[in-house]
Amino acid sequence: MYSEKVMDHVRNPRNVGEIKDPDGYGMVGNPCCGDVMEMFLKIENNIIVDIKFRTFGCGAAIATSSMVTEMIKGKTLEEALNVTNKQVTKALDGLPEQKMHCSVLAEQGIRAALYDYYSKHNLPVPEGLKQSKTVKCAD
Amino acid sequence: MYSEKVMDHVRNPRNVGEIKDPDGYGMVGNPCCGDVMEMFLKIENNIIVDIKFRTFGCGAAIATSSMVTEMIKGKTLEEALNVTNKQVTKALDGLPEQKMHCSVLAEQGIRAALYDYYSKHNLPVPEGLKQSKTVKCAD
Amino acid sequence: MDFIYLDNNATTPLNPVVLESMLPFLKEDYGNASSVHELGRRARTALEKSRGQIADLFNAKPEEIIFTSCGTESDNYAILGTAYLPENRHKQIITSKIEHHAVLHTVEFLEKQGYPAVYLDVDENGIIKLDQLEKALEKETSLVSIMYANNEVGSLQPIEQIAKMCNEKGVKFHTDAVQAFAKHPVDMSKIPIDMLSLSAHKIYGPKGVGAMYIRKGVKLFRLMHGGHHEKNKRPGTENVAGIVGLATAARRLQNNHEEENKRLSLLRDKLQTALLNNIPDCYVNGMNAARLANTLNIRFDYVEGESILLHLDMEGICASSGSACTSDTLEPSHVLLAMCVPKERAHGSIRFSLGETNTEEQIDKVIDLMPTLIKKLRSMSPLGHKSNK
Amino acid sequence: MDFIYLDNNATTPLNPVVLESMLPFLKEDYGNASSVHELGRRARTALEKSRGQIADLFNAKPEEIIFTSCGTESDNYAILGTAYLPENRHKQIITSKIEHHAVLHTVEFLEKQGYPAVYLDVDENGIIKLDQLEKALEKETSLVSIMYANNEVGSLQPIEQIAKMCNEKGVKFHTDAVQAFAKHPVDMSKIPIDMLSLSAHKIYGPKGVGAMYIRKGVKLFRLMHGGHHEKNKRPGTENVAGIVGLATAARRLQNNHEEENKRLSLLRDKLQTALLNNIPDCYVNGMNAARLANTLNIRFDYVEGESILLHLDMEGICASSGSACTSDTLEPSHVLLAMCVPKERAHGSIRFSLGETNTEEQIDKVIDLMPTLIKKLRSMSPLGHKSNK
Ligand SMILES: Cc1ncc(COP(=O)(O)O)c(C=O)c1O
Ligand SMILES: Cc1ncc(COP(=O)(O)O)c(C=O)c1O
Helix, strand or coil, X not given: CCCHHHHHHHHCCCCECCCCCCCEEEEEEEHHHCEEEEEEEEEECCEEEEEEEEEECCHHHHHHHHHHHHHHCCCEHHHXXXXXXXXXXXXXXXXXXXXXXXXXXXXXXXXXXXXXXXXXXXXXCCCCCCCCCCCCCCC | CCCHHHHHHHHCCCCEXXXXXXXXXXXXXXXXXXXXXXXXXXXXXXXXXXXXXXXXXXXXXXXHHHHHXXXXXXXXXXXXXXXXXXXXXXXXXXXXXXXXXXXXXXXXXHHHHHHHHHHHCCCCCCCCCCCCCCCCCCC | CCCEECECCCCCCCCHHHHHHHHHHHCCCCCCCCCCCHHHHHHHHHHHHHHHHHHHHHCCCHHHEEXXXXXXXXXXXXXXXXXXXXXXXXCEEEEECCCCHHHHHHHHHHHHCCCCEEEECECCCXXXXXXXXHHHCCCCEEEEECCCECCCCXXXXXXXXXXXHHHHHCCEEEEECCCCCCCCCCCCCCCCCCEEEEEHHHCCCCCCCEEEEECXXXXXXCCCCXXXXXXXXXXXXXXXXXXXXXXXXXXXXXXXXHHHHHHHHHHHHHHHHHHHHHCCCEEECCCCCCECCCEEXXXXXXXXXXXXXXXXXXXXXXXXXXXXXXXXXXXCCHHHHHCCCCHHHHXXXXXXXXXXXXXXXXXXXXXXXXXXXXXHHHHXXXXXXXXXX | CCCEECECCCCCCCCHHHHHHHHHHHCCCCCCCCCCCHHHHHHHHHHHHHHHHHHHHHCCCHHHEEEECCHHHHHHHHHHHHHCCHHHCCCEEXXXXXXXXXXXXHHHHHHHCCCCEEEECECCCCCECHHHHHHHCCCCEEEEECCCECCCCCEECCHHHHHHHHHHHCCEEEEECCCCCCCCCCCCCCCCCCEXXXXXXXXXXXXXXXXXXXXXXXXXCCCCCCCCHHHHCCCCXXXXXXXXXXXXXXXXXXXXXXXXXXXXXXXHHHHHHHHHHHCCCEEXXXXXXXXCCCEEEEEECCCCHHHHHHHHHHCCEECEECCCCCCCCCCCCXXXXXXXXXXXXXXXXXXXXXXXXXXXXXXXHHHHHHHHHHHHHHXXXXXXXXXXX
């Protein structure tokens, strides 16, 4: 079902944890769907110098979160904004069809954290960036 | 599918062949149905002293014909008339359901040959005995 | 790697004795059971012997057993075959909310075709509510289909009572006994079940073969058309090796079911107690139900099921998650939701289903491992602890 | 006893190499292909590899192959699945008079449900008449189902032409290729077949597993409901061992089909010539048809087929009769009747169907035996000779 790369990230997720006083923070997903992701960014001189994530989610959620943090660590904010879920999936050697929605979450998490950074620092928010929200479970 | 007894009669059919100038002769069945049987009787003092059959038919047809000749050889005509297809089937340790119709042919063959005997010798034909006929194939 | 296989409700290892019984029919006795020659007769003999053996286990007649390709086909045939009878067109069908998809999706399909359908609720232990059934039966009904034992939580339904309620109303009763067959023997001379589905691969038999009990006199509209196989009820060249394997597996298990159920429930209870004691915020789904001896469905707050599974997998431990993780939906298990487990908790549920290959050492290893594993995953989770942003 | 097995169109021996390929999945790799753990992934990998292998043989895409439980199920799914689509309700279906019952009875069933059905005639060689098809296609038609090769006489139908005729009219075309698969390769990129049925046990694979080719974009109404297996088209836990066996068997045979077809047709022709030369009043059914290399259907006047079979059986020779001898009717083979063989002669027909286990010595033994056997049976027969009463 999962590629070797995915399983490697599930086994050893990179950059897992939290950053105290992050410069950017985002939380996306919905616990009812079994998918919540938190993204913590440390930003210096327009560069993502540190990044951490936490996730409540399946193997695909863990692997895409982990992979996306690897892909944008050390990158400029603009570069980070250009990372798509497709690129993340490709870097993982693909995901099963029914797990493709998980890869969207990683992209959304990054964008939510960047939105947080731009708006907290009173910077102009790039077009298309919106504040993302986790939905509460309403059973 | 077939019992050991049936297979034994198929392998070694008893009383197969014909009797020249038989005292009673019957032919029943229908070649279109893959089932034709001839029965030859030699009768002395109301007793079936010899009996032969020929058959164009399946394993069940062969076995029931063979078995019925064994059962009535040496019997009186009244005894022979009382032999039913059920008894023949039972003596063969049963037949597959879809082959039960074949056992009817053996009984009919005997009865046709007996009818022939009674009528040829101007004897009163026992009740229920009718002349049986083979049907020609009309495709 | 030596696996610790705790996913026996998904499928079981083929027992070596069962395989042994199949091999002649995968080797020298390869005939088609419809052929008249010796090789055909050998196949036929084996087929009918197997049928008799299964019938005996139910105290039923051989002609009441037909062989199918799996539990799903049996379920479909029972339900569609009853509903499509001209006299049953558009009559109500009753089932439960916790059926396997083979039943649930079939009834949902019929509902779309215009058949009124009732999906009975279950209580928090996964047992259907008989008073609801009673009430639903007031409307003219062609079929009630209630599973014998649930595959996810193991809850055993009050089949005898259901059967009798249906029988009194003259309503046909089908039970999907795929998980219970040979583990909970059924005497058909005592319980008025009309149809029962079973599958070989849940009882240490091969995949791709199932069977149905169809009580004498119960009519079914054909699902498939073709040769005159299986009393004219199921066409297709019979899977002789598979059927022999099914019969061997069924006899083996049923003959030994009391002992094995006892052994399994001891192991299962040991696992259950240890996990409940050693891991905070963890709960057994269907804790107080009469349950299959081998099944433990347990939920761990703040973590997601599949991620637990994958981490167990890295240790060679095979289990399954309560959620339908291979389906296209994001919905958690319909069974757990019907038991009123909140959605986010349903997502954190794991099913351990034990089987004859499991040993106490294996269970001890799982007991050892789980607390650390859950702790690790919880530390990765945004839920359940306040993060200091 | 060493058998001389000449009933390969009924079913084939499981090839040892095929069995070998199945064994891992009957032993240590027993996982359910839907499970996320390692054992599940191994099953999934094997399953998808098999799918790809079968697809390759057709020059098709893996997602165009689904696995079923047998040829009969594939036939039913193709026909019912097409006919039941809302847009196809009560549209005409075209098939032939010589189809296997899995097709014929399915179409007859639909006819009873109000679907106009056309059963194309065949000539005396068992080949359908294309001008009749042309004409039938003038009426609005949802599906044409014509078999690739006939199982009783071996006649090969002009599939490519049929496919193109249907395609031009926008009518779906299904072919039952159970007897031809892997013996007569089909390139789906060249021939517009929409659906194709196949079965493992006719190509030295296991019983109880089949497959279907369904061209991308071709829709089918579901035959069964349940889990999301097989691209949501066929529910039920996959028979992994069986599917692996099917793929192995198919590859083996197709890779070697030219050589093996040649070998078989030499043997078959030797048998045919010898019987025709040595036995009076005997005729080959479908003598001048393009035929499967392995099939000889031959009739002997004045004797009944089953009695020949039973006598062959006593010598360890396994063959089959043209007539549907296990059915409840007295009707001889519908195929021979469609070929205008007179009824009583149809009853005297025997099918020898050769296979990879047959040797020239075996054929010689049959050639030796048959004349005496037929003579014996003819001497017992009331037909064909004047008796002196
Ligand atoms: C031409 C043809 N179609 C369909 C079938 C049915 O296949 P199965 O026995 O796998 O259901 C057979 C053989 O039985 C066949 O020869
Ligand atoms: C309760 C229940 N019913 C039906 C099925 C379907 O059985 P099969 O996989 O043999 O089609 C299963 C298992 O998959 C099951 O657990």
